[in-house]
Amino acid sequence: MTVLGIDTSCDDTSVSVIKNGRVLSNVVFSQIEHSKYGGVIPELASRDHIRNILPVTQKALKEANVSLHKIEGVGVTYGPGLVGSLLIGISFAKSISLALEIPFIGINHLEAHIFSLFIERKINSPLIVLITSGGHTELILMESEGKYQVFGSTLDDACGEAFDKVAGMLGFPYPGGKEIEKLAEKGRGDAIEFPRAKLNGYDFSFSGLKTAVLYYIRKNPPSKKDIPDIAASFQEASIDSLIIPTLMLSEKLDIRTIGVCGGVARNKRLREKLKERAKECRIVFPSPQFCTDNGAMVARCAEFHLERGEFSPLSLKADPSLILPT
Ligand SMILES: Nc1ncnc2c1ncn2[C@@H]1O[C@H](COP(=O)(O)OP(=O)(O)OP(=O)(O)O)[C@@H](O)[C@H]1O
Ligand SMILES: [Mg+2]
Known part of the structure; x- marks a missing residue:
């Protein structure tokens, strides 16, 4: 299964393509302008995601050598995170799902961090x-x-x-x-x-x-x-x-x-x-690139849910204070 994973929960725009659990690409665009303010400015972060989401996705597809039409499912972080930032990734993922008629799955960012442990090994x-x-x-x-x-x-x-x-x-x-x-x-x-x-x-x-x-x-x-x-x-x-x-x-x-x-x-x-x-x-x-926010952990987690037939409705909303399901 070829899955696209998107994370725009905070200030990094991250997109990854994985195929049958193997990471084909993992592109992370880090916004550096926040450094001078001593923290992330939410409004600036969401505007930057709008500018970056398309080129970062194109780069991820190109590096993976996969055309958009080969993607079989799209996973995206829907919380926790900054609401304006989350919205960009969610809207983008929903439009891909609609256009390609492929499953859409909202991913809990904390569960995605957990799945970063399973990218490189079985545990x-x-x-x-x-x-x-x-x-x-x-x-x-x-x-x-x-x-x-x-x-x-x-x-x-x-x-x-x-x-x-x-x-x-x-x-x-x-x-x-x-x-x-x-x-x-x-x-x-x-x-x-x-x-x-x-x-x-x-x-x-x-x-x-x-x-x-x-x-x-x-x-x-x-x-x-x-x-x-x-x-x-x-x-x-x-x-x-x-x-x-x-x-x-x-x-x-x-x-x-x-x-x-x-x-x-x-x-x-x-x-x-x-x-x-x-x-x-x-x-x-995990290797360092899978510790900080990245699309590969989202894609890996999405693949797990898709294999279990767990999809999300297109009415799914951003949830800034989402907690881990227990
Ligand atoms: N080598 C390091 N030693 C200690 N801390 C580090 C190191 N590298 C990165 N960090 C810290 O990791 C944090 C960023 O991690 P990550 O991207 O997982 O967090 P986040 O996405 O902002 O938060 P959350 O996942 O909780 O929403 C920053 O606080 C950063 O200072
Ligand atoms: Mg994080």
Whole structure:
């Protein structure tokens, strides 16, 4: 089955073609103009999606060497995300579905992040999934494909959001996760003892850590040589805050397969530390291009639903606060 996957949930316009589970193309156009504002400006993002959606789709088809008429189903993110951005992808996907008379399927962006784990490999269920992205931090039990139970969520900021905010405090543009990682490579993770949130259960919290970094910087205005230690110590604290509840859940449920997805899953220190701390577990991370928003994870998830005969009506609306179906 040849499937087109579209994601316009935030600021990246992403389109992918997959055939029988194999990624033939995965084109991501990242809007960089938001960096100067320190975050995504929704109105600018949706206008950019309008400009980009057609050329990005044409590029994805060309790279896949597939003509539009060979597409057998179209999947698109319908939430969660920015409503104006979601609308562009949804309207575009519906028009393709109508014109080609092929199935249309609305995809939950969080489920698409989970399916990024299955793009490059098969994983047997049950498994524990940690989604750690710019807008979400969720700890999930996936009993079988399509069957989820959420055990923990962030009570405040998402982990990626904390990376972006701390990068901003240190004078780096949005999104700053990648920059923190680069700086941290030159610093010491044990230089400053930032707090790790201690919560009951499997929830996460990053606002206390973010505030601790802010107060530290105010009290000790850093010179250029101090910045790598601050970045590394913050990174270490955030990674511990992700790893502790994840391993607790793995232990409690006696499930030794753990998948980590979402933009923060690109972080090399997180990859290394989780593998180090859970030697008895099978730890799976998608390749970096499938961690941050991309069309391939949407296409892969759409293929799964299409194979089960699950389509969406053309009356489907954008749902900015959609949650994972449990
Ligand atoms: N190497 C890295 N280390 C840490 N964080 C990173 C790294 N690379 C990217 N990120 C963070 O990942 C986030 C973007 O990820 P993603 O595209 O999955 O999120 P999103 O789509 O904005 O949010 P959501 O999926 O929750 O709607 C940003 O916060 C970014 O700083
Ligand atoms: Mg995302």
